[in-house]
Amino acid sequence: MVAPLAFRIFPPAADLCPVFLFSALPGLLHGRLLQAPADWAAEVRHLLLDSRRVGLPAGALFFALRGPSHDGHRYLPELYAQGVRLFIVEEGRALPGGLAAYPAAGIVAVGSPLAALQAIAATHRAEFTGPVIGITGSNGKTIVKEWLAQLLSPDEDICRSPRSFNSQVGVPLSVWDLNPERHTLGIFEAGISEVGEMARLAAVIQPTEGIFTTLGTAHDAGFASSEQKLAEKLRLFQGPQFRRLFYCYDQPLVRAAVAHERLPGFSWTRHAGQPADIYFALDQSTSGTTSLHAQYTRVGLEAAFALPFSDAPSVENALHCLAVLLHRAVEPDEIQRRLARLHPVAMRLEMKLGRHDSYLLDDTYNNDLAGLALALDALGRQSRPGRRTLILSDVLESGLSAPELYARVATLLPAAGISRLVGIGAAINQHQTLFAHAPATEFYPTTEAFLATLDPNAFAREVILIKGARRFGFERIVAALQAQQHGTVLEVNLDALSHNLQHYRRQLRPGTKLMVMVKAFAYGAGSYEVASLLEFQRADYLAVAYPDEGVALREAGISLPIMVMNPAPDSFGTLRHYRLEPEIYSFEMLKEYLSAFPVAADGAAVQAALIGHSGAPAIHLKLDTGMRRLGFDEADLPDLIALLQRYASRLHVASIMTHLAAADEAGHDDFTREQLVTFRRMAAALEAALGHAVLKHALNSAGILRFPEAHFDMVRLGIGLYGVDASGRDNAALRPVSQLRTTISQIKTLPSGRTVGYGRRGTATEANRRIATLAIGYADGYDRRFGNGAGTVLIHGQAAPLVGSVCMDMCMVDVTLIPEAKAGDVALVFGEGLPLPELAARIGTIAYELLTNVSERVKRVFISE
Numbered sequence: 001m002v003a004p005l006a007f008r009i010f011p012p013a014a015d016l017c018p019v020f021l022f023s024a025l026p027g028l029l030h031g032r033l034l035q036a037p038a039d040w041a042a043e044v045r046h047l048l049l050d051s052r053r054v055g056l057p058a059g060a061l062f063f064a065l066r067g068p069s070h071d072g073h074r075y076l077p078e079l080y081a082q083g084v085r086l087f088i089v090e091e092g093r094a095l096p097g098g099l100a101a102y103p104a105a106g107i108v109a110v111g112s113p114l115a116a117l118q119a120i121a122a123t124h125r126a127e128f129t130g131p132v133i134g135i136t137g138s139n140g141k142t143i144v145k146e147w148l149a150q151l152l153s154p155d156e157d158i159c160r161s162p163r164s165f166n167s168q169v170g171v172p173l174s175v176w177d178l179n180p181e182r183h184t185l186g187i188f189e190a191g192i193s194e195v196g197e198m199a200r201l202a203a204v205i206q207p208t209e210g211i212f213t214t215l216g217t218a219h220d221a222g223f224a225s226s227e228q229k230l231a232e233k234l235r236l237f238q239g240p241q242f243r244r245l246f247y248c249y250d251q252p253l254v255r256a257a258v259a260h261e262r263l264p265g266f267s268w269t270r271h272a273g274q275p276a277d278i279y280f281a282l283d284q285s286t287s288g289t290t291s292l293h294a295q296y297t298r299v300g301l302e303a304a305f306a307l308p309f310s311d312a313p314s315v316e317n318a319l320h321c322l323a324v325l326l327h328r329a330v331e332p333d334e335i336q337r338r339l340a341r342l343h344p345v346a347m348r349l350e351m352k353l354g355r356h357d358s359y360l361l362d363d364t365y366n367n368d369l370a371g372l373a374l375a376l377d378a379l380g381r382q383s384r385p386g387r388r389t390l391i392l393s394d395v396l397e398s399g400l401s402a403p404e405l406y407a408r409v410a411t412l413l414p415a416a417g418i419s420r421l422v423g424i425g426a427a428i429n430q431h432q433t434l435f436a437h438a439p440a441t442e443f444y445p446t447t448e449a450f451l452a453t454l455d456p457n458a459f460a461r462e463v464i465l466i467k468g469a470r471r472f473g474f475e476r477i478v479a480a481l482q483a484q485q486h487g488t489v490l491e492v493n494l495d496a497l498s499h500n501l502q503h504y505r506r507q508l509r510p511g512t513k514l515m516v517m518v519k520a521f522a523y524g525a526g527s528y529e530v531a532s533l534l535e536f537q538r539a540d541y542l543a544v545a546y547p548d549e550g551v552a553l554r555e556a557g558i559s560l561p562i563m564v565m566n567p568a569p570d571s572f573g574t575l576r577h578y579r580l581e582p583e584i585y586s587f588e589m590l591k592e593y594l595s596a597f598p599v600a601a602d603g604a605a606v607q608a609a610l611i612g613h614s615g616a617p618a619i620h621l622k623l624d625t626g627m628r629r630l631g632f633d634e635a636d637l638p639d640l641i642a643l644l645q646r647y648a649s650r651l652h653v654a655s656i657m658t659h660l661a662a663a664d665e666a667g668h669d670d671f672t673r674e675q676l677v678t679f680r681r682m683a684a685a686l687e688a689a690l691g692h693a694v695l696k697h698a699l700n701s702a703g704i705l706r707f708p709e710a711h712f713d714m715v716r717l718g719i720g721l722y723g724v725d726a727s728g729r730d731n732a733a734l735r736p737v738s739q740l741r742t743t744i745s746q747i748k749t750l751p752s753g754r755t756v757g758y759g760r761r762g763t764a765t766e767a768n769r770r771i772a773t774l775a776i777g778y779a780d781g782y783d784r785r786f787g788n789g790a791g792t793v794l795i796h797g798q799a800a801p802l803v804g805s806v807c808m809d810m811c812m813v814d815v816t817l818i819p820e821a822k823a824g825d826v827a828l829v830f831g832e833g834l835p836l837p838e839l840a841a842r843i844g845t846i847a848y849e850l851l852t853n854v855s856e857r858v859k860r861v862f863i864s865e
């Protein structure tokens with residue numbers, strides 16, 4: 001039996017034109033029925049926002065949401081073709097192909113589909129009478145939510161937001177999963193970036209209790225001040241149903257605001273003598289564990305606990321959870337048993353290279369239905385060629401019977417294109433027959449049994465999702481399948497990348513296209529993964545410097561249009577074959593192009609090229625307006641125009657572009673404005689000669705922020721995507737994307753007077769200095785200029801200065817002041833706490849160089865929270 005999470009569309013009564021009536025509650029959604037569905041009794045089982053994630057079309061209700069760079073209405077034909085039959089669209093928007101294109105669909109127009117989504121979720125939420133905990137704050141929301149769910153799972157059947165689904169659309173989707181007949185507790189997180197957003201989330205979540213994690217400086221852009229941000233966040237905790245807010249008394253702003261708003265609070269402190277409900281005395285925090293003493297005076301409770309970690313954020317997150325458990329009067333011994341099982345690392349999906357050219361999606365943190373669906377979704381998004389294998393442990397889902405659960409799991413597999421299932425665990429074994437429709441299956445009772453027979457060769461060239469609950473220890477499978485790593489890793493955070501992309505998108509007027517520069521291995525981050533994400537996020541264009549880079553992207557399955565900035569004349573055949581579009585910046589190149597495609601490009605052939613058949617590729621004309629590097633000068637225009645007109649039938653000009661010489665430097669703004677004026681003039685002359693408008697673009701990342709009046713039809717985002725604002729203005733709004741880290745190979749203690757390394761340049765002066773050798777050198781891209789004290793790395797969060805010269809494969813740092821440092825520990829080279837612009841300045845270069853220097857031998861690991 002599938003849970004009755006459905007409402008029906010009823011034929012409108014004569015006097016009731018608004019058409020949605022909920023089956024359980026007479027909630028009414030105001031809308032106008034544009035077209036009646038063929039099946040009036042169609043039940044809505046899931047809410048759908050993304051045409052790329054249809055999964056099961058039967059029972060899906062699609063909301064056509066609109067954002068600055070996205071319009072859900074565009075995907076109606078695709079959705080209809082996939083079998084989706086229920087749509088909520090925006091009043092007044094034209095539907096592609098008109099209503100007649102969707103003859104069997106039920107379509108309702110509303111003022112705001114987003115508001116409709118939220119209203120439906122809110123009505124659904126109101127049917128649930130159990131407690132609901134809402135979590136907000138600047139950091140730690142997802143971890144606190146996950147941990148609390150783990151800690152309370154022996155007592156409750158919990159519905160919680162999957163991963164960090166905490167936005168205006170993520171929250172309604174999360175709340176929709178709440179099943180009044182099955183769940184006993186809801187835990188949902190809410191994240192906002194602007195004033196006004198929290199009230200809407202509060203109406204959906206309707207929390208009865210709340211947790212405020214921390215007030216940080218993240219995402220400050222949408223608020224005038226910290227006070228305003230805090231006041232906005234606290235709006236989650238309003239309404240007659242709200243009973244209790246758990247918060248840390250040691251945050252003065254939060255404390256004051258809770259008092260001012262008269263919120264019913266339950267607080268904890270780490271300082272003796274404060275009037276908080278619970279006092280936590282941290283006895284000791286040594287590497288790996290923390291012991292503490294809790295005092296809950298009102299109920300006369302004192303107890304000692306040990307946490308299985310020692311880093312400050314984890315301890316803070318655990319204390320929030322501990323406060324909730326103590327308030328719920330869970331026995332201290334029982335709490336301790338549950339705490340011991342908490343996992344200190346953030347749950348996240350990691351993507352990395354496997355052995356024999358396989359590619360691993362490593363998700364070994366938890367395994368319930370919602371998490372599995374998300375992981376399969378990530379797998380489905382991979383354009384990489386190769387067979388899809390899922391290695392899956394027993395699914396831990398409370399409330400469903402095992403046959404029901406595995407039947408549901410089986411329905412999730414086809415949409416992700418799984419061609420082989422490896423099931424591990426007693427429960428999945430018992431239900432093998434439910435997977436009879438999967439193309440290939442193997443089952444093992446335990447992880448050990450699988451490892452005993454594992455042959456990595458049998459997974460060659462596959463894309464493998466490894467999804468297991470923690471107790472199955474699937475990290476051992478990952479280790480067996482993963483390519484060898486030497487100690488240095490560049491970790492690329494794909495969520496940070498998406499965040500930065502949205503930041504730049506918000507600067508654009510609707511309709512402005514976005515080209516993203518993925519040249520130089522995507523600024524060192526890894527071309528395929530970045531391009532794949534951009535494709536998913538619907539960027540309009542990619543650009544690379546050389547044909548080879550474009551070819552690699554095509555071979556990895558990337559299908560977005562790609563511009564090549566430096567096409568060699570002999571590469572035109574390759575460009576055509578791979579549908580890559582050359583930038584043409586000189587007469588020589590234009591002539592080469594024309595002779596490479598002597599007859600190809602009549603209008604039809606060009607059209608064919610654009611949609612992926614062979615034919616001459618479209619071209620991008622580069623104008624030199626002051627950069628003095630590449631491009632046609634203004635004096636070239638008459639000749640260029642003559643050529644364009646003469647070969648009009650053979651040329652398809654996709655865009656006209658220029659590049660600014662100093663977009664990031666205010667001191668040169670007059671020069672920049674002059675470049676833009678020249679560009680407008682030259683582009684106008686070209687368009688007049690061609691007889692039609694052509695895409696125009698001029699701005700790089702810094703330009704996008706600094707010259708909004710010159711966005712034209714498209715902008716070219718580069719370093720900003722990777723988390724650095726070259727103009728230095730918006731760095732706070734961007735998230736760092738890459739983190740380079742290495743490990744300590746060995747530590748030596750040096751008596752005074754000894755020197756370190758080549759050329760004896762590092763002189764140890766004081767007695768007994770401790771010198772750590774790190775597994776990174778200039779061959780990994782760690783600049784020699786960092787040697788001899790110019791650079792520092794972070795070890796256990798503390799700065800360790802470089803000693804001596806940077807060698808080819810290693811370098812040395814002084815860890816005298818970091819006594820806990822030992823061989824095998826991690827050293828951060830750049831990332832959070834060591835910002836790229838600052839490091840670059842120390843050696844007289846720019847962040848671009850540090851990013852692109854990270855050599856290809858350094859393993860990239862891609863994470864997604």
Ligand SMILES: *Cc1c(COP(=O)(O)O)cnc(C)c1O
Nearest residue numbers: 517659700701702716717718719
């Ligand atoms: C690299 C490049 C960009 C992007 O520059 P950023 O400063 O990284 O944003 C834009 N346009 C052209 C022509 C480029 O070569």
